[in-house]
Amino acid sequence: MANGLRTLEVDGVALELKVVRKRVKNINARLHGKTLSVSAPHRVSVRELDETIVELARKLVRRSRADALNSEGGAEALAQKIAARFPDPPEVNEVRFVTNQTSQWGSYSPQTGVVRLNAALRQMPPWVLEAVVAHELAHTFYLDHSPEFWELVRSVCSKTDRARAFLEGVTWLAGAWDHLPPVERWQLTGTNEANDHKDTEPRKAPQNETQRDRSDGSPQISLPFL
Numbered sequence: 001m002a003n004g005l006r007t008l009e010v011d012g013v014a015l016e017l018k019v020v021r022k023r024v025k026n027i028n029a030r031l032h033g034k035t036l037s038v039s040a041p042h043r044v045s046v047r048e049l050d051e052t053i054v055e056l057a058r059k060l061v062r063r064s065r066a067d068a069l070n071s072e073g074g075a076e077a078l079a080q081k082i083a084a085r086f087p088d089p090p091e092v093n094e095v096r097f098v099t100n101q102t103s104q105w106g107s108y109s110p111q112t113g114v115v116r117l118n119a120a121l122r123q124m125p126p127w128v129l130e131a132v133v134a135h136e137l138a139h140t141f142y143l144d145h146s147p148e149f150w151e152l153v154r155s156v157c158s159k160t161d162r163a164r165a166f167l168e169g170v171t172w173l174a175g176a177w178d179h180l181p182p183v184e185r186w187q188l189t190g191t192n193e194a195n196d197h198k199d200t201e202p203r204k205a206p207q208n209e210t211q212r213d214r215s216d217g218s219p220q221i222s223l224p225f226l
């Protein structure tokens with residue numbers, strides 16, 4: 001195989017495999033949904049590469065399962081903690097991160113005790129997720145966004161207003177991203193290194209795909225090749 005595209009089954013999960021040979025030092029593998037992208041140095045043999053890919057794929061699939069469990073379990077504990085702050089605590093039985101709601105950050109069903117959260121919240125600071133949970137739970141008592149509603153939300157989550165501003169910024173950037181000139185994207189994604197020399201020179205664009213991809217939070221493994 002080694003080059004091109006094929007499928008691979010690991011732990012019962014069918015993955016689409018994309019392998020590219022590059023001038024890289026290590027074999028790098030990144031799992032994004034069901035797609036495993038691998039880059040490998042030219043000198044690694046096909047057999048060696050195939051064995052390594054299976055090993056990396058297994059690790060990444062297991063890690064992404066563990067991450068999903070941890071983050072839903074962690075979010076559930078957090079949601080229950082927030083619920084307990086209400087004068088009349090709503091019941092939280094489950095937290096689900098969903099990818100099928102794009103227009104809202106969360107929802108809550110008092111009938112089932114299920115809190116649904118936009119999966120994008122997992123990558124954000126925990127206090128943002130906390131504020132969204134507080135907001136949704138508060139709708140048990142007020143269906144509207146009246147001053148009384150906001151008073152209740154703020155009483156259980158002090159960072160409510162900050163989180164609202166944060167999410168407004170996220171929404172704005174997500175909508176504007178495709179229209180931003182490249183130079184402004186670099187400015188927004190600038191690294192600390194670039195901040196160190198507050199210079200007059202324009203900053204360099206990201207060097208390669210790997211560097212850019214690191215920030216998206218998808219599981220990634222790099223194996224050194226000696």
Ligand SMILES: [Zn+2]
Nearest residue numbers: 135139144145
């Ligand atoms: Zn609302």
